[in-house]
Amino acid sequence: MNNNQLIRILISRCLLGDLCRYDGKILKHQFDTGILQNITIVPICPEVEMGLHVPRNKIRIVKYIDGDRLIQTETNIDLTSMFNKWCDKYVSTLMTIDGCILKSKSPSCGIADCKYYDSADSEIEIGRVSGFFSRKIFQMNIPQINEADFFNLEKRDLFLKLVYHRCNLRVLQQFAYVLTYFPQCD
Secondary structure: OOHHHHOEEEEEHHHHOOOOOOOOOOOOOOOOHHHHOOOEEEEEOHHHHOOOOOOOOOEEEEEEOOEEEEEEOOOOEEOHHHHHHHHHHHHOOHHHOOEEEEOOOOOOOOOOOEEEEOOOOOOOEEEEEOOHHHHHHHHOOOOEEEHHHHOOHHHHHHHHHHHHHHHHHHHHHHHHHHHHHOOOOO
16 A cells, blocks of 8 residues: 555545535536545535535625624524534544645635625625634644645645645554554563
8 A cells, every 4th residue: 555545635525526515506617636646535515514505595704803703694694603513523533634625715614715704794805814614624733725726836735745744644653553552572
C-alpha cells in the first residue's frame, strides 16, 4: 500500500456533483477528483448533514454584538446553535482527516470569502469572513483550501505538502501507539 492510500481528504459534496446546494441545482463545473488518485475522499455538506433540506432558504453570516450568527434570510431563523451543536459533534470524528477541499463563498464552508452582513435583511456586505464549518476545521489545524485556490499551482502544492505531512504524522502517531502497547520480547 502506498502512502497516498492512507490520505483522507474531506471534500464539499456540491463540488462532487451531489444534489445538496441550497438552490437545488448541481454545479456546472464539478471538481475533477482524478488529480487525487488513490486518495480516500470523504464527502460532506454541513448544511444537509445538520438537517437542512434541498432546496432550502439561503443562509448568511450576520454580525451581532455577542458574535457571528448563521441566519436563514427568508425566515429570519437563527441556525447558529443548531449548526454549532452538529459541527462540534462532527469535527470530533475528524482525527483521521488530512485535509479539506471546501466550496468557496459558502456560509458554512467558505474560507475567508463569505459575505458578511450587519443584519439578516441587509443587502450591503460589511466584509468577508470564513464559514462556520471552515472555522472549526481551522481550529483543528487541518489544512484546507477552496476549489478555486486548488487550481492555483503554488497554493495546491502547499496544500498537498501540508496534507502529506499531516498524514505522515498521523501514521507515525498510530505506529507509536501500537509500539507502546506491544509486549516486549526478551
